[in-house]
Amino acid sequence: xxxRHILICAGTGCISSGADKVEEALIESLKExxxxxxxxxxxxxxxxxxxxxxxxxxxxxxxFYCGVQAEDVPEIVEEYLVKGNLVERLLYKDPVTGxxxxxxxxxxxxxKQKRLALRNCGVIDPENIDEYIIRGGYRxxxxxxQMSPEEVVNEVKASGLRGRGGxxxxxxxxxxxxxxxxGDQKYIVCNADEGDPGAFMDRSTLEGDPHAVLEGMLxxxxxxxxxxxxxxxxxxxxxxxxxxxxxxxxxxEYGMLGNNILDSGFNFKVKIKEGAGAFVCGEETALLASIxxxxxxxxxxxxxxxxxxxxxxxxxxxxxETLANVPLILRRxxxxxxxxxTEGSKGTKVFALTGKVNNTGLVEVPMGISIREVVFDIGxxxxxxxxxxxxxxxxxxxxxxxxxxxDLPIDFDSLTAAGAxxxxxxxxxxxxxxxxxxxxxxxxxxxxxxxxxxxIPCRLGTDQMYDILEAITEGKGKPGxxxxxxxxxxxxxxxxxxxxGQTAPNPVLTTxxxxxxxxxxxxKEKRCPALVCKALLQYSIDEEKCIGCQRCIxxxxxxAITGEKKQPHELDQELCTQCGACFDAxxxxxxxxxxxxxxxxxxxxxxxxxxxxxxxx
Amino acid sequence: MxxxxxxxxxxxxxxxxxxxxxxxxxxEELGYLPEEAMCEVARFVRLPEAKVxxxxxxxxxxxxxPRGEHIIRLCCGTACHVRGATKIAxxxxxxxxxxxxxxxxxxxxxxxEVACIGACGLAPVMTIDDKTFGxxxxxxxxxxxxxxxxxxxxxxxx
Ligand SMILES: Cc1cc2nc3c(=O)[nH]c(=O)nc-3n(C[C@H](O)[C@H](O)[C@H](O)COP(=O)(O)O)c2cc1C
Ligand code: SF4
Ligand code: SF4
Ligand code: FES
Ligand code: FES
Numbered sequence: 146x147x148x149r150h151i152l153i154c155a156g157t158g159c160i161s162s163g164a165d166k167v168e169e170a171l172i173e174s175l176k177e178x179x180x181x182x183x184x185x186x187x188x189x190x191x192x193x194x195x196x197x198x199x200x201x202x203x204x205x206x207x208x209f210y211c212g213v214q215a216e217d218v219p220e221i222v223e224e225y226l227v228k229g230n231l232v233e234r235l236l237y238k239d240p241v242t243g244x245x246x247x248x249x250x251x252x253x254x255x256x257k258q259k260r261l262a263l264r265n266c267g268v269i270d271p272e273n274i275d276e277y278i279i280r281g282g283y284r285x286x287x288x289x290x291q292m293s294p295e296e297v298v299n300e301v302k303a304s305g306l307r308g309r310g311g312x313x314x315x316x317x318x319x320x321x322x323x324x325x326x327x328g329d330q331k332y333i334v335c336n337a338d339e340g341d342p343g344a345f346m347d348r349s350t351l352e353g354d355p356h357a358v359l360e361g362m363l364x365x366x367x368x369x370x371x372x373x374x375x376x377x378x379x380x381x382x383x384x385x386x387x388x389x390x391x392x393x394x395x396x397x398e399y400g401m402l403g404n405n406i407l408d409s410g411f412n413f414k415v416k417i418k419e420g421a422g423a424f425v426c427g428e429e430t431a432l433l434a435s436i437x438x439x440x441x442x443x444x445x446x447x448x449x450x451x452x453x454x455x456x457x458x459x460x461x462x463x464x465x466e467t468l469a470n471v472p473l474i475l476r477r478x479x480x481x482x483x484x485x486x487t488e489g490s491k492g493t494k495v496f497a498l499t500g501k502v503n504n505t506g507l508v509e510v511p512m513g514i515s516i517r518e519v520v521f522d523i524g525x526x527x528x529x530x531x532x533x534x535x536x537x538x539x540x541x542x543x544x545x546x547x548x549x550x551x552d553l554p555i556d557f558d559s560l561t562a563a564g565a566x567x568x569x570x571x572x573x574x575x576x577x578x579x580x581x582x583x584x585x586x587x588x589x590x591x592x593x594x595x596x597x598x599x600x601i602p603c604r605l606g607t608d609q610m611y612d613i614l615e616a617i618t619e620g621k622g623k624p625g626x627x628x629x630x631x632x633x634x635x636x637x638x639x640x641x642x643x644x645x646g647q648t649a650p651n652p653v654l655t656t657x658x659x660x661x662x663x664x665x666x667x668x669k670e671k672r673c674p675a676l677v678c679k680a681l682l683q684y685s686i687d688e689e690k691c692i693g694c695q696r697c698i699x700x701x702x703x704x705a706i707t708g709e710k711k712q713p714h715e716l717d718q719e720l721c722t723q724c725g726a727c728f729d730a731x732x733x734x735x736x737x738x739x740x741x742x743x744x745x746x747x748x749x750x751x752x753x754x755x756x757x758x759x760x761x762x
Numbered sequence: 763m764x765x766x767x768x769x770x771x772x773x774x775x776x777x778x779x780x781x782x783x784x785x786x787x788x789x790e791e792l793g794y795l796p797e798e799a800m801c802e803v804a805r806f807v808r809l810p811e812a813k814v815x816x817x818x819x820x821x822x823x824x825x826x827x828p829r830g831e832h833i834i835r836l837c838c839g840t841a842c843h844v845r846g847a848t849k850i851a852x853x854x855x856x857x858x859x860x861x862x863x864x865x866x867x868x869x870x871x872x873x874x875e876v877a878c879i880g881a882c883g884l885a886p887v888m889t890i891d892d893k894t895f896g897x898x899x900x901x902x903x904x905x906x907x908x909x910x911x912x913x914x915x916x917x918x919x920x
Contacts, residue, residue, distance in 0.1 A: 157879075157880050157881055157894070158880075158881045158883050158884060158896075160894075161881055161884065161887075161893075161894030161895070161896055162884065162896065194883070195881065195882075195883030195884060196883035196884065198883070340877070341878070342838070342839035342840050342877030342878040343839040343840030343841045343842075343843075343877075343878050343882060344878065344882075345878065345880035345881075345882060348880045349880075380786070380823055381876065381879060381880070382880065383892075419782075419783070419786065420823075421782055421785075421786065421821035421822070421823040421824065422821050422822035422823035423820060423821050423822060424877070435782070436779075437779050438778055438779040438780060438781040438782050438807075438817070439781075439817065440816055440817050440820040441820065441821070442820075497841075497882055499840070499841035499882040499883065499885065500840075500841055500844045500845070501844065501845070505841070505882065505883045505885075506883050537840065540840065571840060573840045573841055573844060575844050579844055584844075587840070587843050588840075591877065702856070724852070725849070726900075729899075729900065729901075
């Protein structure tokens with residue numbers, strides 16, 4: 146019998162911070178103290194709190210140590226496991242109150258969450274099917290196998306589950322199409338392409354609880370009459386692929402996959418397909434083309450994949466998180482699931498909370514929670530006491546929500562109404578030091594690169610929008626640029642076939658809607674109020690503060706700074722390339738290098754139009 | 763090269779839909795996709811060469827040029843962008859004297875930019891081969907690369 150269990154997070158984040166070395170050190174240290182038989186080590190999936198990793202949690206007491214490195218392990222073993230003294234310096238410290246928190250469920254980051262899709266992530270060893278089963282795993286499947294396909298579809302319909310991959314299409318209705326489509330062969334496809342640059346929900350789910358996704362696929366297969374499934378995973382996710390392969394093998398051994406599953410006569414097999422790095426392959430028809438070995442470009446819908454999909458057979462495509470919710474719905478019933486969330490959006494949503502918040506990580510919250518709660522309670526507010534500026538939700542298809550809408554409830558419909566989008570679940574918080582024009586430029590640089598090029602408005606329109614945004618951030622914005630951006634945005638939205646083009650202008654449109662003054666400052670005054678756009682900055686040295694340490698002289702790559710030791714240095718604006726190296730080099734205490742954005746000299750505007758020409762107005 | 767290709771082909775049937783996995787394995791084996799290899803693949807999966815070329819150029823994961831010994835991938839996802847990935851990019855580019863997708867003259871490092879590697883909590887992040895380095899600033903980046911360069915030289919990998 147083990148007296149204690151120690152969970153070490155072995156998600157991608159914690160491994161890159163050294164979790165595997167922590168494991169080695171713990172094995173070693175337990176041996177030294179003859180504790181190997183008393184303490185069991187569990188290497189779990191991501192707990193969502195990667196920034197504080199590697200995480201090291203001792204059960205049954207639930208002591209939450211964070212940022213643990215291999216060299217800390219002997220101390221934990223000796224002081225805590227042997228002597229019973231908490232190792233205080235490794236406990237979590239609340240960024241708001243500054244207090245130490247001992248138990249993991251007392252940490253605000255966790256206490257406001259509701260973990261349904263992530264129910265097992267960070268709790269079980271994802272490479273052990275028994276742990277999944279002990280926690281109720283495959284019971285949803287058992288139930289589904291005793292039901293008729295119609296009953297399964299109706300259960301999912303009644304739950305109100307909507308797709309978590311972006312568009313929020315009701316899962317039950319989609320399955321109904323799949324069930325009604327005639328065909329001797331049908332397919333289930335799990336979309337694990339997770340293309341949103343700044344999101345990792347699906348990755349953590351696959352790494353932390355792969356069986357939940359398999360079980361969801363099996364239930365979907367039973368519901369529509371499919372006997373084959375594909376999981377399309379990004380090749381950037383090697384650990385997820387490895388854990389999935391292990392899970393598939395174990396499920397086959399246990400008779401949960403293969404022929405005549407649990408003696409029900411139902412057959413189902415699952416294959417993994419690795420993506421090859423194209424964002425547009427997350428779009429369902431492009432994804433199917435990619436599985437078939439072709440260039441992953443979207444095609445026109447209808448016909449919808451539910452009617453004519455993979456190899457022209459009826460195919461249901463669902464997102465990882467959508468599928469991970471399904472076993473719970475079957476096991477606990479639709480009503481239980483529908484008791485969480487809002488009228489139009491049931492259940493929970495997982496977000497990758499990142500950017501300028503104190504607690505970044507993966508969070509699962511009930512639908513309807515306000516953005517404020519997510520950012521300030523769970524996220525612990527903005528880092529370094531800075532001011533909140535906006536929450537970017539939905540990645541390159543989504544938009545920015547400003548401070549005045551912080552109390553907006555998070556659900557599919559409210560977000561869409563505010564011009565953003567639930568999207569896949571990226572939630573990037575930005576503060577006063579972030580330039581919103583630069584943000585918009587950033588997203589356009591992404592979408593223009595990822596456009597497959599079939600639709601001219603998408604291919605050329607995103608290119609042009611990017612060029613205008615780049616010009617604005619370089620101080621070359623012209624009057625009328627903003628209007629032109631708006632015009633292009635509407636053309637791109639209307640003239641694009643797939644969701645990529647249809648939503649690509651959203652980041653521009655929402656920043657224009659809520660932060661128009663920042664655009665104006667760039668265009669009219671050639672100023673970047675957030676001090677981000679390099680070309681609009683001026684560096685200078687405050688003679689009064691400069692102690693003449695010569696650090697900035699060494700740092701400057703273009704020799705723009707001169708000065709004798711112990712004498713105030715001088716900075717030549719003509720030579721300066723605004724790289725910021727001197728600013729970083731100047732000791733924080735001294736702070737002699739200043740950066741301002743006061744507008745560029747007028748001379749650069751020489752090439753104005755001839756009189757009477759209205760092209761710029 | 764033919765031998766290496768044959769060893770890859772051995773685990774496939776030569777069906778059209780195997781094109782992407784075959785290309786992935788060939789690249790794994792050769793480090794990149796030389797023209798001759800793509801022609802061989804075309805013959806193997808019985809597709810026109812143009813089709814194979816079309817697929818290989820569509821996906822970011824395929825490389826048609828030889829690459830360096832070590833691959834540096836800087837994350838330019840949103841979370842990393844807002845926490846200063848641009849500064850890291852500038853540092854890497856000047857330090858290695860390369861642009862995105864290029865390889866250093868000594869063929870040691872190839873510099874690539876990718877979107878989100880799923881370690882956003884540690885932003886800004888880069889990977890060198892399969893090692894992840896997080897919470898970067900320009901200074902730490904420079905030290906990391908230098909250290910990696912020295913360590914790999916010592917290890918006799920060059
Ligand atoms: C450009 C583009 C990229 C997409 N990327 C993803 C993705 O990475 N993951 C995903 O699940 N859905 C993605 N989708 C949505 C899918 O097309 C599809 O709607 C979804 O997988 C359906 O699953 P759901 O109903 O369970 O949400 C993307 C759509 C578009 C237009
Ligand atoms: S909208 Fe853009 S990405 Fe989508 S099919 Fe058209 S060109 Fe391709
Ligand atoms: S910003 Fe860069 S180029 Fe300009 S003076 Fe400072 S170090 Fe030199
Ligand atoms: S990887 Fe450990 S908490 Fe995310
Ligand atoms: S945005 Fe860089 S790791 Fe996610």
